[in-house]
Structures are given as C-alpha cells and as structure tokens.
Amino acid sequence: MNKKILKVGNLIANPGEKIQGNITLKVSDDNIIDIPVTLINGIKEGKTVAITAAVHGGEYTGVFGLIKLSREISPQDLSGQLILVHITNVSAFEAKMQYVGPIDGKNLNRCFPGDKNGTHTEQLAYFISEEVYGQSDFFLDLHSGDIHEDLMPFTLYHRDASEEVRMESRKIGELMNLGPVIGSGSDCGSINGMAMKYNIPGVLAELGCRGECNVDQAILYKDRILNVLYYYGLLDGEAEVLNPEEVDYVHCMYCLDADIDGLWYPSYGAGDEVSEGELVGYITDYFGNILREYHSPVNGRILYNTTSLAIRNGDPLISFISNINTCTCCSNHGLLEWHNRDNI
Template sequence: MSQDMTICGLEIKRGTKLRTMLPVPDTMTKIPLTVINGVDDGPTLLITAGIHGGEYPGIAAAIELGRDIEPEHVHGCLILLHPVNIQGFWARREFIVPEDGKNLNRVFPGTPLGTLADKTAYLISSNLFTIADYYVDMHSGDIHESLHPYVYYPGQPTPEVEKASKRIAKVVDVEYMVRSLATGGAYNYAASTGLPSILIERGGAGLCLHEDIEAYKDDIRNILRRLKMFELPVKPRHYHPRDITDMIYLESMETGCWFHHIHSGDFVQKGQVLGRTTDLFGQTITEYYAEISGVILYVCPALSAPKGTILVGYGQVVEDDDD
C-alpha cells in the first residue's frame, strides 16, 4: 500500500520522491537510492540494478526511470537501487566487490558482521525484501559475457511464489524465460522468503547501448502495468517469452584460449561443435560439443578462459506454454 514509508530511517511521505545515497552500515560505502511513493494505493516494487557493477544497461535504465517517473504516475511504491555494487561500477570490475573480492550475488542474505559484500546483501535482505511485494533484479552480460535477452523466474519456492513470479516474467519483452532451480542469488533468496521475484538479463559485453536501455525501461513499465501500479501508455511488446528447460552451463575444463563457433541466440543441434580451447601456441586442448539441441542464451566472447569459466549456456525450448 502507498502510505508514508520509512526505509532505513529515511521517511518518504505519500506522494513524494526521495533521491539520496543510502549508507551501508559500518562501511564508508553509500548506494544511490530512489523511492517514488505514489499518490494512490498499490503494491511495493523493489528494483535492484548493478549487483554486478559492470552490467550497465540495467543500471542506466534504473537511473532514468528513477529520474522520470513521478509519484502521480504510480499506484503504490517504487524503490530503485542503482547501482548496488557501486565500488565495482566505478572500478569497471566484473562480478566482484573490489574491497573484498566477493561476488555480491552469491552472499545473500548476507550478514552485518561480514565484509562489504556481506553487509550490502544484509542491508537489502533485511530492510528492503521485508517491505516489498515484488522484486526485479536487473542484470546484463558482464564485461566478458554476451547473451540473448531472457528472464529467470524461481522454481524452488512454493507454487504460489513461482506462479506470481512467472506472472511478471511473462510480460518482459524477451523470447525466452528460464525456470531456475538454483538456490543462490538475490532473487532466489528473496523468493525463498515468500517474495515473488525475477531476474532479467539484457545487454552485455561491457556495452551500454541505447536500445538495451530503452528496452529495459519498457520491461519495467510493462511490469508496473501488470501489477496495476502504472497507467501511462507503454509500447507494444515484440515477444511473449517461451520456457527454456534443461539449461546447461558449460564450464571450461582447463585454462586456455576460447574460440567459440556459435553466438547467443543461435539454435544448435545435439553433437554440434560449440567451440574449442587452445594453448597459447594455437594447439587444440579441448573441443566442446552440444549435449542437447536447443538455443544459446549465453556465450563467453573473451579469448582468455581460465579453468571453470562458463563458456556457453543453452537449453531446450518449450514450444507450447498454456500457463
């Protein structure tokens, strides 16, 4: 419901917008926060962008949405953090929080007694997940990642949370959605607490393209419309996402140079060559083949591939979805 709200000691009255820097307790770090507390009643939607500081389109979209949306546009309350991993953002680092070397998305729910990543996760999980009715985590391919836009919804929590999460995933303007069986990550943790949540992947390779930013903004406006939080017109969608099952995340078995034979968005057949790793003299170490037929959602475009690098992510397309 839209009412006077208090977030981490900050009071946001009904019908007002707050734009400020939110301190991470017991650190010197502050995170950009925008709260748009609508004039009219409605749900509370939490949006995070930049949990990985090198994933730029979602960050830019959140900044612009926070700037442009006014309280009179909103039924309920819209909360945006942009970017969460502000150290990684300014340092142009992939995945990690530079101060402690941790992947912030892997430490939720965090702890107030840990390092910066732990304290940041705890700030969000203990103060924002608890007041939200829905949660959207905006990601992109990181500095060394190329991907085809898609959306995850959680498959581990209760059927009710899964259904509510999928309901908002289905209005994202992407071709594919993935039912995640993972237990890690901010949105999966949030779902485990009963909070319907999704994670959107759009853009990548360290780029911040205008078309990705605008598409992301349209995604959020569509979600706001689905939740009856927004009445301004939105652009028609191009896609109605289809489910992807049996996702495979192919990891490099050794450190080497990675030469991929496919691109994100490609369809592959079982047994097709996906790529190969070589040594620094060009001699093939390992050739990688598709285990199943499906669509490529993610490719590592970097030549350098340390052991354990996710080289390709792909899965089978479910043609009919009558949910």
C-alpha cells in the same frame, strides 16, 4: 490515500514524495558504502516494488534504464511505492569488474540473503535482502550481460518457490517480454533464490551484453518495467499481455565450465541453434595448441557465452537452453543433478 512512509536505510519518503540520495552502509570504520537510491512514494495505496541494477559491476544497461524510469515517474501518478537501487554493487561498478567485487573478491549474486556480520559483499547482500526486498511485494533485478558476456535477452524466475510465488514470478517474466522465460532451480545464493526466503515473486532480467550501455536497450528496459507497473496498477496504462502460446517458456538450462586455463574460442554466438554433440568452442594454450574441445550436450540454443579470450579453470564458458517439449538432456545425458545450474 496512501499513509505509508517509505524508509530504506537513512532515506525516507513520505506519501507524495520522490527522494533521491545515497544510502550509507557502514561495514567497518574504513569501509563505508554509499548506494544511490530513488524512493518514490505514491499518493495512493498500492504495491511496493523493488528494482535493482548493477548487482554486477560491468552491467550497464539496467543502470541507464533505471535512471530514465526514476526521472519519468511522479509520486502524484503512482499508486504504491517504488524502491529503485540504481547501482547495487558500487565498489565493483566503480572498479569496472566482472562478476566479483574488489574488496573481498566475492560475487554479490552468490551471497544472498547475506550476513550482517560478514565481509563487505555479504553485508551488502544482507542489507539489500532486509531493507529492500524484505519490504517489497515483488522485485525486478536488472542485469545486462557482463563485460565478457554475449547473451540473448531473457528473464529468469525460481521454479522451486511456492506455487503462488512461482506462477506470479512467471507472469512478471511474461510481462517483461524480453525473450525466453526460464524457470531456474539453481540455489547458489542469487537474488532469485533469495526471494524464496521472503516468499515474494520476482525475476532476474537480462538485456544487453558485452558491458555496453545502449540507449535503445535502456529505453526498452524502462518500457518493459512500465508494462509490469501498468499490469499491477501502480501506474495508469494498458499493459501488453501475451497469450501463453506467444511466450517462449524454457525449463532446461545447462552450463559448460572450463576445466583448464588457456585461451577460449567460441564457435557460436548467443541465440544460435546448436545440435547435440556439435563443437561449440575450444581452449588452446598460449601458443595456439588445442587443449580441450567442448561439445553441446543438447539440441537447443545458446543463451550466453563468454567472449573474453582469457579463461581460467572453473570459469563459465557457455550456456544452453532447451524448450520443454523438445528437451531430452536430463533423461538422456544424466544431467539431473546439473539441471538449471545457472551462472548468472
């Protein structure tokens, strides 16, 4: 029997309890964050799993999927513990903002592992790092394609973690079975990179896009999470395990960023195949005059692109992926230093 108390912030769940409520984080006298969380403490011992949604304010499918999951699981059926953070970045979510938050203008997924004495977003990142991921055996971070993004579903794991963490993370990505399983070498302050600090496996998942809250996709998110929980024995059930030849492994991810302000016109959508040198979009001024054209650096697929007409210098435009057996971009195009520089 489980004898472990589950505590996150001011919420406490004893063995056999499901507790829902707001975790209150006081950043300053006039800046208090209330984070909606469900704690489920199983009656039997097992792994502790953290699942977060809405790290970015305009990503909704994960929120809906996590709500469905939290209502379905009983502590009497659970072997282990679940920490479910329904809306991680509450201020950005309520403001319906893409990428950054309204209080300090920072991207939460660039601030991990955070700073306990930092700005609003940095303190939030520190709290999630220490209180949520810091006591977990593995994690799932649910993203959904922001308000201005078109993307194909995928999972991302950190390929530069230890061998054990890397392979376990990849296994979790396989079990999610959402699409390409991508090894990222990015070290930009994301949750995925933060996991290296704690040496715990996990994935950043993407399902849904354009700021939509699709019921069918939310149910799919829930079901794919359940598949992971079945595999690791937190719940009774038979996990669907793919054979290696069935998994779409990807090791190269390359992003194009805007280098000028203007209006962005992409030529293709997420999942489309493109050839090296092919025109994938262009930026015009406000009178329709073409200022820049952008071409694919690789033979591959479009993982995601920006759908908003307005674009600023430095904004991500489009991301490409290439499979390990066909990718030549790093050797042929001098992109080694850009290899896997993702903007998720």
